[in-house]
Amino acid sequence: MEIITTIINGLSLGGIYAMIALGYTMVYGIAKMLNFAHGDIIMAGAYAIFVFFNMTGHPVIAIVCAIVICVIIGVSIEKLAYKPLRGASPLAVLITAIGMSYLLQSLAQIIFGSAPKMVIMGDLGVTTIGSLRIQNYTLITLVCAIIVMVALTLFVKFTNTGRAMTAVSEDKGAAQLMGINVNKIISITFAIGSSLAALAGLFYLLKAPSVIPTLGAMPGIKAFTAAVIGGIGSIPGAMVGGFLLGIIECIVNALPGISPYVDAIEFAILIIILLVRPTGILGKVRREKV
């Protein structure tokens, strides 16, 4: 029974990682850059929930406001910091992204201070099936993550905007020849990634109800790891990588002897997977046909 609880917890945590990883992977696929400020959007979302939940007392209003704020922050960062660097060396873009990450953390520290802010949205209770005890927030997180991922997959496959995103990620020039406004598609991608990060912020608060300026740092790195394990640029890859990492983390945490090494083990798995399959599990090597 213990193992089932562990796996459900793992799937739930994996769902969060997958949602964040989707932001990394979609932006990488379309803008060909690693947005290291992405993790800090989670933190911004958590602070926005803190502010609006305390203001209105209503969790749904708080999360909607948080999504709007995260979208504004994410799209503004792209417009102000990354867009002027399009065509610049990848290193310059990378450094800028890391700079944006520190800027967001410092801004949060200036505005909210470095002491943790508590966001108590109430106890969601526990579900018991036989001898199986599962925290309800775990189930809610898992169900929401699955709904979001299914919706996103359908969006990318079956809508014009989704197809345009795939087209831009494959060949920007050819996409333009279809009449696709590449800048608009990049903005939409940042908007989607940022709203997923806001949701991830909510799920972190359900798990542990406090927020600090560096809240997004570790989840950001973990989700980035998940994206790379799955194959960066691949949407299903981010989902597979996210769930895989979540389950591994929960299983390792459940083993008393090795649980202190959980982070080391996860990153070691990343290294092994990259050695065996440099493109990640579902990453593809692009073939050119002439």
Place this chain on the structure above:
Amino acid sequence: MALLEVKDLQVFYGVIQALKGISFEVNEGEIVTLIGANGAGKTTTMQTIMGLLRGQGGTITYKGHDITRTPGHKIVKMGMTQVPEGRRIFQELSVYDNLVLGAFLQKDKKKIKDDIENVFDQFPILGERRNQIAGTLSGGEQQMLAMSRALMARPELLMLDEPSMGLSPLLVNQVFDIIKDMNSKGITILLVEQNAEKALKIADRAYVLANGEITHQGTGAELAGSEEIKKAYLGG
């Protein structure tokens, strides 16, 4: 007034000048071809017209509008598009999705459906493979798809960049037949080709590009008959 008018176009790659002030025009209903050797600047010309590259001098006018600094996606909206060199179909998407993307700016769902059916009528092989990933098509099929995809935008002016490249002689003939057919349906054509002989045969007018400059111009027949052109581009 010409449909497309290029005046004194200059394009640099760093310090290297790829186009040294070329001027030409395409009138409505014509097939105009731009021939020249590798590296003459043909693709550069095409990409600059489509807004994928920026020129450092000169003007490009389409239907009387200055489009020199217009981004590519807006040019498509104005009724001009391009089948790029190397086809550049979306390899990860299905044949059907490639065609739907070609109609990205079309709003009428019924028309898009009809256009796709027309493509499948004209190229049954694409119809058979509508759900297949485009990257798995053969070179010839990919060229048919690339041309069909461009037609989905219902362009008035279509530019084709080396459509016969890498195809077997039989397919090359088919490609040129398709181009003539598109033109007879009212689409103005600007064709860039290394296969000068075939291009000159179907062209109303032609320009010869060498080292970033236009060295000759005339009707297709005139250039095909010129001894100098024969020697340089038609293999004797």
